[in-house]
Amino acid sequence: MQAVIFDMDGLLIDSEPFWKQAEYDVFSSVGVEVTTELAALTAAMTTREVTEFWYAKQPWQDASLEEIENRVVERVKLLIETQGQAMHGVRNLLDSLQQAKVKIGLATNSPKDIIPSVLQRLDIADYFMATSSADEVSQGKPAPDVYTLTLKKLNTEAHHCIAFEDSFGGIKAALAAGIKAIAVPHANEFDHKKFDLASHKLKSLSEFSHQIGNALLTQS
Structure with a gap:
């Protein structure tokens, strides 16, 4: 990973x-x-x-x-x-990834101007090596463009990368870019069958482990 x-x-x-x-x-x-x-x-x-x-x-x-x-x-x-408030497990996961020297990127459908507001409010800007907005590409999610751009910025191949998404459209975008996607659905949607499209599913980011990530990347 x-x-x-x-x-x-x-x-x-x-x-x-x-x-x-x-x-x-x-x-x-x-x-x-x-x-x-x-x-x-x-x-x-x-x-x-x-x-x-x-x-x-x-x-x-x-x-x-x-x-x-x-x-x-x-x-x-x-x-x-x-x-603004961080979702559960955000800071601990970012710490863990940074310590493991995993490159961290952001791919969002939100306007580019929103990204600094979020990262500064949560005090997590220093973790991210690359950020991309749908503003920068021809099509937002569920098209893969914003993920493809982020991979390029990170200088990483899709098969070495994992994406975290809370929406069906986001999962489709990651998969279309060749990236294994982990769904983190909101509680009221957790059991919805649409999230079966993802490679894995978590109730919150706090449930993720590096073992899960590495195991996903070794799957065919």
Whole structure:
């Protein structure tokens, strides 16, 4: 196991409620009726895709899509910087990987501007040798692009790497890039069959061991 790549939202930081809040606040402010049912469909999208989704449903006037997208990002950044909390096991796992001289990367669908806010809020920036956002590639997850870019930045081959993901789309992205994926689903989704696609499944990052990682990489 030469490298590990982490997703960010919902895996390193409990930020998904912030995205939901920002989405509701910003889109409601321009007259969009943000329903729980429709909002559930946007969870795995990039911020631009979310903005385009709501505009297609209920077009607004007097503000560009880019302006609205930026408002969402700024709202999320504020919530992260003032209220963000690490998910269970994050710090201990990063310590363990660093001590074992494993390269550590980050691959997220979130905008590039969000990454420093998260890493600084959790005080974990020094662990990461490379970070990549969907902003930097042509397609976000579930396409493999953001993982492929992170592997390149880490100068690591996919078969030497493991990915941690909390979403089905993220797992598909890692696997499409040739990386063994470990699912860390949220408690209310842990038993969902969609996560059977992953190479392994954990209740939290604290359950991971280097033995698990090495065993996965030796599997055909």
